[in-house]
Amino acid sequence: MRNDEIAAIFAAIADSLEIKGENRFRVNAYRDAARHIEGLTEDLAVIAAEGRLRTVPGIGEAIAAKIQEILETGRLAYYERLKEEVPETLLDLLQIPGLGPRKVKLLYDRLQVRSIADLQRALQEGQVASLPGMGEKTVQNLQRELERWEQRGRRVPLGVALPIVEEIVQMLRTGSDAVIRIEGAGSVRRRRDTIGDLDVLATSERPEEVLKAFTSLPLVQEVVARGDTKASILTARQQQVDLRVIAPDSWGAALQYFTGSKQHNVRLREIAVRKGWRLNEYGLFDPSTDRRLAGAEEADVYEQLGLIWVPPELREDAGEIEAAVTGRLPRLIEVGDVRGDLHSHSNWSDGTASIETMWLAARDRGYEYLALTDHSQSLGVANGLTVERIRQQRAIVDEINGRGNGPRLLLGVELEIRADGSLDFPDDVLAELDVVVASVHSSFGQPREKMTARLISAARNPHVDIIGHPSGRLIGRREPYDVDLEALIDACAESGTALEINANPMRLDLDDLHARRAVDKGVWLAINTDAHATDNFDLLPYGIFTARRAWVEPKHVLNCLPLPALLAHLARRGHGPGS
Numbered sequence: 001m002r003n004d005e006i007a008a009i010f011a012a013i014a015d016s017l018e019i020k021g022e023n024r025f026r027v028n029a030y031r032d033a034a035r036h037i038e039g040l041t042e043d044l045a046v047i048a049a050e051g052r053l054r055t056v057p058g059i060g061e062a063i064a065a066k067i068q069e070i071l072e073t074g075r076l077a078y079y080e081r082l083k084e085e086v087p088e089t090l091l092d093l094l095q096i097p098g099l100g101p102r103k104v105k106l107l108y109d110r111l112q113v114r115s116i117a118d119l120q121r122a123l124q125e126g127q128v129a130s131l132p133g134m135g136e137k138t139v140q141n142l143q144r145e146l147e148r149w150e151q152r153g154r155r156v157p158l159g160v161a162l163p164i165v166e167e168i169v170q171m172l173r174t175g176s177d178a179v180i181r182i183e184g185a186g187s188v189r190r191r192r193d194t195i196g197d198l199d200v201l202a203t204s205e206r207p208e209e210v211l212k213a214f215t216s217l218p219l220v221q222e223v224v225a226r227g228d229t230k231a232s233i234l235t236a237r238q239q240q241v242d243l244r245v246i247a248p249d250s251w252g253a254a255l256q257y258f259t260g261s262k263q264h265n266v267r268l269r270e271i272a273v274r275k276g277w278r279l280n281e282y283g284l285f286d287p288s289t290d291r292r293l294a295g296a297e298e299a300d301v302y303e304q305l306g307l308i309w310v311p312p313e314l315r316e317d318a319g320e321i322e323a324a325v326t327g328r329l330p331r332l333i334e335v336g337d338v339r340g341d342l343h344s345h346s347n348w349s350d351g352t353a354s355i356e357t358m359w360l361a362a363r364d365r366g367y368e369y370l371a372l373t374d375h376s377q378s379l380g381v382a383n384g385l386t387v388e389r390i391r392q393q394r395a396i397v398d399e400i401n402g403r404g405n406g407p408r409l410l411l412g413v414e415l416e417i418r419a420d421g422s423l424d425f426p427d428d429v430l431a432e433l434d435v436v437v438a439s440v441h442s443s444f445g446q447p448r449e450k451m452t453a454r455l456i457s458a459a460r461n462p463h464v465d466i467i468g469h470p471s472g473r474l475i476g477r478r479e480p481y482d483v484d485l486e487a488l489i490d491a492c493a494e495s496g497t498a499l500e501i502n503a504n505p506m507r508l509d510l511d512d513l514h515a516r517r518a519v520d521k522g523v524w525l526a527i528n529t530d531a532h533a534t535d536n537f538d539l540l541p542y543g544i545f546t547a548r549r550a551w552v553e554p555k556h557v558l559n560c561l562p563l564p565a566l567l568a569h570l571a572r573r574g575h576g577p578g579s
C-alpha cells in the first residue's frame with residue numbers, strides 16, 4: 001500500500017474519532033501521523049522492513065503497530081470496526097465548508113444524516129434549522145455550499161487523478177503480459193487542472209486478459225461496467241476510471257480520439273472531411289479506396305491531415321489547430337527549463353525544514369537559485385516574521401552563499417498585502433531584500449473593486465517583484481476571491497511585476513486561461529512551488545502543465561532566466577547592492 005493511502009486511513013480515523021467526540025489528543029495523534037506520513041519521501045514499507053518506523057516523527061508505538069498491520073494484511077481491523085460506528089459516507093460531509101465534526105455528529109444523532117444526499121433531504125424538509133446552534137443563517141450557508149459542491153460535481157484535482165492514472169498504467173504495464181502499449185488519455189493527458197473521469201487506453205491482442213487484470217487491481221472498489229473491449233471501475237474515493245483496449249494498428253488514432261478535447265476532435269474531423277477522408281478512433285481512412293492513411297501512430301494522424309503534432313495540453317480548440325497548420329506552435333516550456341524557485345518557506349515561518357535543508361534540496365535538483373520567502377509579520381497563523389527576524393536570516397543566507405557550491409540563496413519574503421492594500425514592510429526594508437513575493441491571505445470576502453485595487457496597489461510598488469497565487473483559489477475547497485484579474489494583468493504589464501503560477505496542484509493559480517492572457521500582454525510569469533517542505537519541490541511539474549496549457553515559453557518565465565540575468569532584473573527593481 002502506498003504512503004498516501006496509509007495516510008488517508010489515519011486521516012479518516014482522526015475524522016471519525018472527532019465526529020465521535022473523542023478526546024483531542026487521540027484525534028491529533030492520528031492527524032499528526034497522517035501529515036507526517038504524507039510528507040515522507042521514503043516508502044513506509046521500506047522504513048518498516050528496516051525497523052525504523054519509530055524514528056518517523058508522529059509515529060509512536062500504537063501507530064507503528066497499526067502501520068505494520070496495514071502493510072502485512074492490506075487492512076486495519078481497528079478502522080474496519082470504527083467504520084461500523086462512523087460510516088465513511090459521513091466523512092464526505094466534512095468536505096462541505098461550514099460543517100465541522102460537531103455539527104456532523106449532531107446531524108447524524110438527531111436526523112440520521114449519514115451522507116450528503118441525506119443532508120440535502122433534511123435541508124429540503126426544513127429539519128436542520130430546528131437543531132440547537134443551527135439557525136436560519138447556518139442553513140442558508142449550508143444550502144449555498146451544497147449547491148457549489150454539486151456544481152463542482154465529482155471533478156477532482158489533477159494532483160489526485162494523475163498519480164492514480166500513473167499507478168494503473170504502471171501496474172498493468174509491468175503486471176500483464178497481454179498489454180502491448182498503455183497510456184493515460186482524456187483530460188488527464190491534456191493536464192487539465194480538474195478531472196471528471198479518468199481515461200486509460202491500451203493495445204493488446206488479448207483484450208479480455210487486460211480487462212481482467214484491470215478490474216482486479218487492488219485500488220478497484222467496484223466494477224461499474226465490463227464489456228469486451230472496455231471496462232469502468234470506481235476507486236475507493238468514487239473516482240471512475242475507464243479503460244479501453246484496442247488493436248495495435250489503431251493505437252495512434254485511438255489515443256488521438258480519446259485524448260480529446262471533444263472540440264479539438266471536431267475540428268480535426270472537419271479537416272479530414274474537407275479532404276474527402278474519414279477520421280475516427282480506428283484510423284484515418286480514404287473511403288474511395290478503403291485505404292487506411294494513418295492509425296498506428298498519433299503523429300501520423302496529424303501529419304496526414306497537414307498539421308504538425310499538437311502537444312496534448314494545447315488540444316482545446318483555442319488556436320492550436322490554426323497554429324499547427326502553419327507549423328507555428330509555441331516552443332512550450334518544460335520542467336528542465338526552470339533554473340530555480342522563487343517562492344519557498346523554511347521553519348522560520350510555517351515550513352517544516354531549516355533554511356539549509358531547503359537549500360540542500362534545491363541543490364539536489366540542480367537549481368541555480370532558490371528564494372527563501374518566509375511569511376511576513378501580520379500572518380500570525382503562519383508564524384510571520386518581523387523585520388528583525390528577516391534580517392537575522394541574512395546572516396544564514398550569507399554563510400550558505402559563502403560556501404560557493406550550490407544554488408544562490410536569495411533572501412526574500414512572502415509579504416502580506418493587508419486588507420487596505422498597504423504592505424507589511426516599509427519600502428526601505430523591501431529594497432534591502434533580494435526578492436519580494438506579495439500575496440493576499442486575509443479578508444478574502446472583500447468586494448471586487450476593493451480586492452482589485454488592493455492587489456493592483458501591491459503590484460505597483462516598485463519593490464514587489466511577484467504577486468503570489470493571484471486568485472487565492474483552493475481547487476474544490478475555496479473559490480477564488482472576487483478580483484478583476486484582467487485589470488491586475490494590465491497593471492502588471494505596466495509595472496513589470498510578475499504573476500505567479502503557483503505549482504501546488506490544489507492551487508494552480510494563475511490558472512491556464514489567465515496565465516495565457518498574461519503572456520499575451522507581455523507580463524512576466526514565475527512558476528513556483530511555494531515549498532513548505534523539501535519534497536514540495538516535486539510539485540513543479542504541475543505548474544509546468546498549467547503553463548504549457550497557457551502556451552508559455554521559457555522566455556516568458558522569470559525563473560527560466562540564468563542567475564546573472566535574474567539578478568540584473570531584480571537590481572533594476574531596486575534590490576541588491578547599491579540600492
Ligand code: DGT
Pocket residue numbers: 185186187188194195196197198199257258259260261262265266
Ligand atoms: P473529463 O472527463 O470531463 O475531465 O474530460 P475528458 O476530456 O476526459 O472527457 P471524457 O472522459 O468524456 O472523454 C474522453 C475523450 O474522449 C474526450 O476528451 C474526447 C473523446 N470523446 C468522448 N466523447 C466524444 C464525442 O462524443 N465526440 C468526440 N469527438 N470525442 C469524444
Ligand code: CA
Pocket residue numbers: 186187188196197198199
Ligand atoms: Ca475523462
Ligand code: CA
Pocket residue numbers: 186197198199242
Ligand atoms: Ca471517460
Ligand code: ZN
Pocket residue numbers: 414439441468469
Ligand atoms: Zn501564500
